[in-house]
Amino acid sequence: MIIHEPLDFWSCSGEILSRLHRGGVLCSVIDQLGRPNLITLGWGLIGPFYHGHPVLAIAVTPDRFSWHALEEVPEFTIAVPDDALAEAVAFCGKRSGRDVDKFKATKLTPVPGQQVRSFAVLECPINLECRTYTRVHPPHLLLTPEHRQKDLEHQHTIYFAEVLAAYRCRTG
Ligand SMILES: Cc1cc2nc3c(=O)[nH]c(=O)nc-3n(C[C@H](O)[C@H](O)[C@H](O)COP(=O)(O)O)c2cc1C
Numbered sequence: 001m002i003i004h005e006p007l008d009f010w011s012c013s014g015e016i017l018s019r020l021h022r023g024g025v026l027c028s029v030i031d032q033l034g035r036p037n038l039i040t041l042g043w044g045l046i047g048p049f050y051h052g053h054p055v056l057a058i059a060v061t062p063d064r065f066s067w068h069a070l071e072e073v074p075e076f077t078i079a080v081p082d083d084a085l086a087e088a089v090a091f092c093g094k095r096s097g098r099d100v101d102k103f104k105a106t107k108l109t110p111v112p113g114q115q116v117r118s119f120a121v122l123e124c125p126i127n128l129e130c131r132t133y134t135r136v137h138p139p140h141l142l143l144t145p146e147h148r149q150k151d152l153e154h155q156h157t158i159y160f161a162e163v164l165a166a167y168r169c170r171t172g
Pocket of ligand 1 (some may be wrong): 023024035038039040041042044045059060061063064065066067090092093094095096097098
């Protein structure tokens, strides 16, 4: 049995930002056929939002396999790793879901979402269920000068999402 232990988002916010900055976090996506994938992300913003939920923004380029899932299903789970998962996070940041099932390859355990279709990751100490409420297509000025020089079709789409739940999973 999986037990979801609720976490206070703001108590975790320092760790979320720190992991984004150092090695990245996992973003778990799902396409309209129900196929899950994991992508490592280092670009992220968090902050308070007037709806009451925290807001989290991620940036994903259309070159990524995960981008197609994010376009099809406007829900994702941010799974914040610890040091023990560094290898799995690096793997998800260099291999594509086009070629490999990353949950199987990394032996990470998918846990069905409570309010979203994407899976949480059992081994990650923080999981954030997110629902996209708007996305910004390029051209935009939020990315680095290096990224802004790329052709428009290769520039990141920025997804703004409400954080619906924050928790840690464990088996009981
Ligand atoms: C530390 C790190 C941070 C990354 N951050 C991002 C990011 O913010 N946005 C993005 O589109 N790709 C980012 N990437 C690259 C993707 O994780 C990588 O291209 C991945 O293989 C794409 O997987 P997919 O094709 O299955 O979606 C990052 C990679 C690493 C290693």
